[in-house]
Amino acid sequence: MTSLPRSTPAAQGVDANGIDAFVAALGRAPNIEPHGLMVLRHGHVVAERWWHPYGPGTPHLLYSLSKAFASTALGFAVAEGLVDLDATVLSYLPEHDARITDPRSRSILVRHVASMTSGHAAETIDEAFGVGDGDLTLGLLLLPPERDPGTFFAYNQPCTNALSAIIERVSGTPLTEFLRPRLFEPLGIGQFGWSLDPVGREQGFSGLHLTTESVAKVGQFYLDGGSWQGKQLLPAEWVAEATRAHVDADKDGSDWGRGYGFQFWRSRHGYRGDGAYGQFMLVLPESDAVVAITSQSPDMEGLLDLAWTHLLPALTAGSGDSAGPAGPWPIEHPELARPAGDGRHMALAEATYRPGPANEIGSLESVRVRPGELVLDEGGELTAALGAPDRWTVTGPLATAYAWSGDRLLIDLIFVETPHRLHLRLDPATGTFAASWRTAPLAPVPLVALRMPH
Template identity: 30%
Template sequence: MAAETGLERLAADIRAAKFKDVHSVLVYKSGDLLLEEYFTGSSDHIDFEGGIKRIPGPEVAWNADRLHYVASVTKAVTGILAGIALDELGLSEHTLIKDLLPPDLEPSLLGKARSLTLHDLLTMTAGFRWDEWTSDDLVKLWQSDDFAKTLFSKENMGAGSEWRYNSALPNLVLRILEYRLGKPLQVWADERLFGPLGIHNYRWDKQPTGPPEGGARLHLTPRDMMKIGVTVLDGGMWQGERIIPTEWVTKMTRHQASPEGAGYGYYFWLREVGGVPYISADGDGGQQINIFPNEDMVVVMTQGNYGEWPLYMEQAQAMMRDYILPALHIKKPRQ
């Protein structure tokens, strides 16, 4: 009853507008969906090719069947697909990307970039000069007709030279995988990930060269976001079926790089809230799949606060720290 009261208080406070533009909150723990709440909020969308502009939309009543843009949660899905594909192809993430590229693309990879591996792409340590936040690199990427060639036109400072957030990298990963698999990546993803998880209602926009976007532009329902989170929580298993290789789940959610204020795996963030560690797939505006391995718990959230960092992250942390963790009597582990 105490857990229900605490989670019900969160839902009531969201409806009372104590948090800005929250669309859904779902809490799964130890086999039970303890909370699944949807709220009325904005339906704004992003005009990518027009300069990554936020386009206002009317308020809507969000529900279990309405697709939600998940922004960079897409990157985590790309990381999952990479592990499934590498296992199927018998390849290592330490393979040089120059040996994996389509023949028409390989000559464009120059200089120090020829020493890059898939590991470098998956950890955001590929060394390209890239500024996603204060420059127009991302705008130019989405306005280009070939994401990989746009990336390769940037100076490369060498693998591992620094951690730098770069949404062109997961797009390159899917370009490589589609070529190596020899079939449309989205068809293959339906067979190996979405279909087995029962995810059929989704939308995934494509790169100009054909593969789906690796860094953004995926739309899912919160329930299907939860399926992905539970599969990672359970070591790559879903309802008794192996979906993701066990070893890859470990690598993907392990500390591989060190951005400021967090750890980073293969497109998953390693964070903590209230002293409790968790693994996060998160995206602009407040889209999150938060996985708490030690608590056997997954928290999914969607928000409409696009471009409003750090508001949406602070709200997500507050909802978990001040409501969800206390309701479930989860405390900072003893050192």
């Protein structure tokens, strides 16, 4: 995988003290847990950091930041004459024609689903799933919009799924294969996977897994108007169209009230793709900068507030000397917090635990502990190594850490290709366990599926 060029903050006119202040503020925030950070200015990486057990080579579930990549695929399809923004969605899926009788549904254009203006008054994913027998695009068309398409914005996952369906239909390939020669290979992005919906279509609205640096590369690609290393891959006109506001902005002061483009949000500064729990691709044309963040952060607006408070002033418009050290920003891998116990190093006795009170994972049938190993049975076994109690132990897409607290064994299991961490509290006296999420996955999937699809 080709890496982005590296530079010192000072050489690119960036105040390293501002980056330090941002990272320190992330560490103090109670509902923000950073996993990866990359800051670019003038096309150079000036700061990067990952919080162990996450690392630079680990793909991360992007949730709705995936939508920016569906938009990118649409841009290529439009440029190649495969898709017409002013054609109806139904025209690309003629097999559904006889079932779609509502005039508003029949008039939904490609540009409407791209801008979340299908006319539906609210999110339809659950209802669309039901009426479409798992096909979200069919479900969207079967649900009559409450408003005329193009006149009303509502964030609506099946709209993006419709883009996936259309691109797959006109190209004969899923989104990842469509993007491979057009985006991923030119940018040197070699690790990627996109989760499937119930009908076997890459979701579009969520499910893409990429490394933090891959997100940063695509942010730079957009900042450069669809150009990469001097070659125009995506028309600059598409980049401008996709990232401008297509719907009225509320101007309510938040970063979600500034308008919406083709699967991109306008921000208080620049524009962005974003996903649940703090997956961000911030593109800041006024600062010639890009910020890529992967995290587990329910307080997404709080994370952006910290970026605007600390990072934005550091990304000055000049290119001369900056404050702070003259050398490179230190590449460090601080550890995420481990289970808090009483510091005892007790041997792990082999035992099997059954669900007890306060168990939030109803499908988890048993937890088995044996020396050096943790086995979770959810109708199928998921196995992870258990190392020393004072560090994270990483085995593939899983990381574990444990501690004793009184007579309870506390184990945290991080699914490192996602934002998610599972807390286990085992009681040897009763042979029971309690399980809870720090942040629950947005879709109910088996634990073994919490990783990048292959």
